[in-house]
Amino acid sequence: MMCECAEKISLLVDGELSANEAKEVERHLLSCAECQQARAHFLNVRSELSAFRSTAPQVALRNELAKILAAGSLQSPFAPGRKSFAWRLGPVAAFATLIIASAVIALIFVRSSNKQPAVVSQVAAKPSPQPVATGPEPNASPAPEESPKKDGQKDQSREPKNATSPSRRPTPLPTPRPGEQFALNSEPVRSADAQTMTVTHFEKSEILLRSFRNVRIESGSVAEVKYEKKRAQQLVYQNMILRREADASGDIQSSTLLESLEPILLDIANLPEKPTESDVQVIKDRVERKNIVPLLQVNSAALARALD
Amino acid sequence: MASQDDEFTKLFQDFYPGLCRFLECLLGGRAELAQDLAQESFLQLHRTAWGTLPVGEARFWLYRVARNLAINEFRKSNTRYRLFDRVVEVMSPTARNPEQEYETQERKELVLQMLRSLPEDQRVALLLREQQQLSYREIGAVLNISESKVKVDIFRARTALRERWTQRAKTVGATAKL
Numbered sequence: 337m338m339c340e341c342a343e344k345i346s347l348l349v350d351g352e353l354s355a356n357e358a359k360e361v362e363r364h365l366l367s368c369a370e371c372q373q374a375r376a377h378f379l380n381v382r383s384e385l386s387a388f389r390s391t392a393p394q395v396a397l398r399n400e401l402a403k404i405l406a407a408g409s410l411q412s413p414f415a416p417g418r419k420s421f422a423w424r425l426g427p428v429a430a431f432a433t434l435i436i437a438s439a440v441i442a443l444i445f446v447r448s449s450n451k452q453p454a455v456v457s458q459v460a461a462k463p464s465p466q467p468v469a470t471g472p473e474p475n476a477s478p479a480p481e482e483s484p485k486k487d488g489q490k491d492q493s494r495e496p497k498n499a500t501s502p503s504r505r506p507t508p509l510p511t512p513r514p515g516e517q518f519a520l521n522s523e524p525v526r527s528a529d530a531q532t533m534t535v536t537h538f539e540k541s542e543i544l545l546r547s548f549r550n551v552r553i554e555s556g557s558v559a560e561v562k563y564e565k566k567r568a569q570q571l572v573y574q575n576m577i578l579r580r581e582a583d584a585s586g587d588i589q590s591s592t593l594l595e596s597l598e599p600i601l602l603d604i605a606n607l608p609e610k611p612t613e614s615d616v617q618v619i620k621d622r623v624e625r626k627n628i629v630p631l632l633q634v635n636s637a638a639l640a641r642a643l644d
Numbered sequence: 645m646a647s648q649d650d651e652f653t654k655l656f657q658d659f660y661p662g663l664c665r666f667l668e669c670l671l672g673g674r675a676e677l678a679q680d681l682a683q684e685s686f687l688q689l690h691r692t693a694w695g696t697l698p699v700g701e702a703r704f705w706l707y708r709v710a711r712n713l714a715i716n717e718f719r720k721s722n723t724r725y726r727l728f729d730r731v732v733e734v735m736s737p738t739a740r741n742p743e744q745e746y747e748t749q750e751r752k753e754l755v756l757q758m759l760r761s762l763p764e765d766q767r768v769a770l771l772l773r774e775q776q777q778l779s780y781r782e783i784g785a786v787l788n789i790s791e792s793k794v795k796v797d798i799f800r801a802r803t804a805l806r807e808r809w810t811q812r813a814k815t816v817g818a819t820a821k822l
Contacts, residue, residue, distance in 0.1 A: 401686075
């Protein structure tokens, strides 16, 4: 069952709540385990999607740009309404592709019919081609309710084959470990010292950002932010170390928060000696938008409780 | 002209990799197609809107066009891509470090599999939020929908992913006990 505040948690992690609403949700978070779990999960999703790296080769980037710039009014190879893969290559290439494709398909069928386990495990471990076709069409995409069941069935059907076959791969199952909720959602292995330092760091950063938020500037005058600058310079270095440590130990939650915090600390540390109102306001807006203060408060409280 | 090209080059360098990543996730892992569509988006920008569009708007314009191109691809028959992917898959050489390669691939597949299970509008909104850090207002502007729809789509996407991961964890746990 999901707490009715779950939608607000989604808004909180996106920094889309007003200051008052955010405070209200933070208070609720402290006492609601369901919402704490939801927030952790939402942050894990963010972490996974941010960590996703494109497999498209980037080396050709400059060439592609040159093509685009040179294309001008010429017919582009990527022009809208481009033809199918085979036709673009020309008839000879299309024919060659068909021959190769037929040969490979024949090979797969022959090997499958001979029940050679190595091929079975290799194909099973690769992405199934059917879901690739998923899209907005309701017919093509699997029904949301059915997906987990289908996944489960696939996993179950794969496991015995892999378990009994001499798989070429060292890790036989393309599935997370038992009890794993979201790939990186395993228990973080961090020393108590590191966690204590992280708690202290979160608390210090929270105080700094609150102080920075309260900096008042008369229009036309310069802001007095010497204390905040100095404090941010001290905290940036520690932030980097703690972030690397959290990354290394798999503590995604702390790592994500430290990653969000770092540019803000850097911006404050690099403020000019006499910043203008707009210099300060830009950073204040970012702090508000990222909702970083409440997140620091909630995380330091949660970590401190875990340490107790 | 030269300075316009310089600006375009900078825009390309800043946003091309991110656009490829966005499209790859949106298209369920078809990296080559993602790259094609990203290039096509930039080409359309260069041909039609560059020079008339405020520079700050170019990013949103690109994502809007890229998303529309991706939707067109969804609507086409995908048989040839399936076949082509299968051929590439079978013909590709074995990874140099199979264990590491396998784990990385496994993680990516897991993410893509979960994303594929989401309806397209939820998937796009979530990707624009999590990978491009666009605000709800900006996402609304890219997708031409209201902020409240963006809010609902993102929340539903997150809730659906959460349910699937929980379900998956239970299934895997049950399988392991057998």
